[in-house]
Amino acid sequence: MAGSTGQPSEYAERVLDLVARIPPGRVLTYGDIAEVLESGGPRGAGTVLARYGGGVSWWRVVRADGRPASGHERAALERLVEEGVALRPDGVRVDLARARWAPP
DNA sequence: CTCTTGACGCCGG
DNA sequence: TCCGGCGCCAAGA
Numbered sequence: 323m324a325g326s327t328g329q330p331s332e333y334a335e336r337v338l339d340l341v342a343r344i345p346p347g348r349v350l351t352y353g354d355i356a357e358v359l360e361s362g363g364p365r366g367a368g369t370v371l372a373r374y375g376g377g378v379s380w381w382r383v384v385r386a387d388g389r390p391a392s393g394h395e396r397a398a399l400e401r402l403v404e405e406g407v408a409l410r411p412d413g414v415r416v417d418l419a420r421a422r423w424a425p426p
Numbered sequence: 427c428t429c430t431t432g433a434c435g436c437c438g439g
Numbered sequence: 440t441c442c443g444g445c446g447c448c449a450a451g452a
Binding site: 370 | 431432433434435436
């Protein structure tokens, strides 16, 4: 389609594409996404996932402290544990040292 | 065009 | 370690 009515902007598509590439059992932080895309910043990634994250594995994207997205922490933890993601002793934070994915 | 909101990150105390 | 505040950026009204 020639001119996309563009629900997701070009920037949003890049964020969604990267999140869709995160393998099961692995996670990425909002800051990592911003680093790979080299733009938008952590807030930009969060804004995109908040609007269009429903089509991708949004639970694999966590905050820099290892805690899932605000307002969806419980739903994300359920999925993460189910995929075998390593959690911290507190049980509410992801062990980024072991579960962080290395993007190509 | 400006103003506000929000799935964030970092620094200081 | 935990709590609060400031900064940054995209999307919506």
